[in-house]
Amino acid sequence: MAKPKRTAHQREKDLAEMSLLEAEGWTQRALAAKFGVSQQQIQYDLDLLDKRFLAEQVQNTGRRKRRRHLEYEAIKQKARAGFDRSCQDAETLHAETTTGRVAASGEPLPDHKKTTKTVKGQVGDPAFLAAEQRATEAQVKLWGDDAPVKVSPTSPDGTEPYGADSRTGALLDAVLRAAAEAAAAGGTGRAAALDSAPARNVPGVGTVGPDAGAAREGP
Numbered sequence: 449m450a451k452p453k454r455t456a457h458q459r460e461k462d463l464a465e466m467s468l469l470e471a472e473g474w475t476q477r478a479l480a481a482k483f484g485v486s487q488q489q490i491q492y493d494l495d496l497l498d499k500r501f502l503a504e505q506v507q508n509t510g511r512r513k514r515r516r517h518l519e520y521e522a523i524k525q526k527a528r529a530g531f532d533r534s535c536q537d538a539e540t541l542h543a544e545t546t547t548g549r550v551a552a553s554g555e556p557l558p559d560h561k562k563t564t565k566t567v568k569g570q571v572g573d574p575a576f577l578a579a580e581q582r583a584t585e586a587q588v589k590l591w592g593d594d595a596p597v598k599v600s601p602t603s604p605d606g607t608e609p610y611g612a613d614s615r616t617g618a619l620l621d622a623v624l625r626a627a628a629e630a631a632a633a634g635g636t637g638r639a640a641a642l643d644s645a646p647a648r649n650v651p652g653v654g655t656v657g658p659d660a661g662a663a664r665e666g667p
Contacts, residue, residue, distance in 0.1 A: 523583040531576035
């Protein structure tokens with residue numbers, strides 16, 4: 449007699465236990481025997497667990513990135529507000545008090561208080577703009593919006609750009625020209641072309657070619 453079909457609640461309970469047992473090293477056959485289902489059903493259940501896990505990771509990653517994005521956005525807003533405040537005129541209040549005043553009749557007068565205000569224009573603190581820029585760059589990096597960075601090849605020591613005027617470029621160009629000339633003269637194949645190429649002097653590099661005594665690999 450076939451085993452009754454599991455209810456949705458029982459299956460979810462089995463899936464939770466199955467995930468732990470698989471992590472402990474249980475085989476699909478052992479899991480099938482424990483839960484009283486076919487091995488094919490175990491494979492289906494494990495695939496479902498994998499899909500759920502991946503979907504949860506994608507959701508969690510998106511949630512974390514969104515939270516970070518909002519944190520950077522708050523930094524940008526605070527930095528912009530700080531910069532705007534730093535652009536406003538700076539006001540300084542000066543208070544002066546005159547004491548010991550006496551009237552013409554000789555009677556003492558109350559202290560005289562005078563307040564003046566100095567206004568100084570400001571151009572804004574660039575530190576706030578730098579903080580805003582860093583937060584913007586962090587957002588761009590977070591979402592992968594950076595354009596591919598072009599890397600210019602250089603000579604092996606990194607001191608000069610690669611090209612015909614560099615030592616590396618001159619060496620390569622000399623070898624290729626020598627190979628082409630040798631091939632045009634009747635050589636067959638790359639090895640034959642290089643072996644038959646005449647030696648030549650490359651400025652900054654030296655003598656290039658088989659006659660220069662350079663070591664070559666054997667056949």
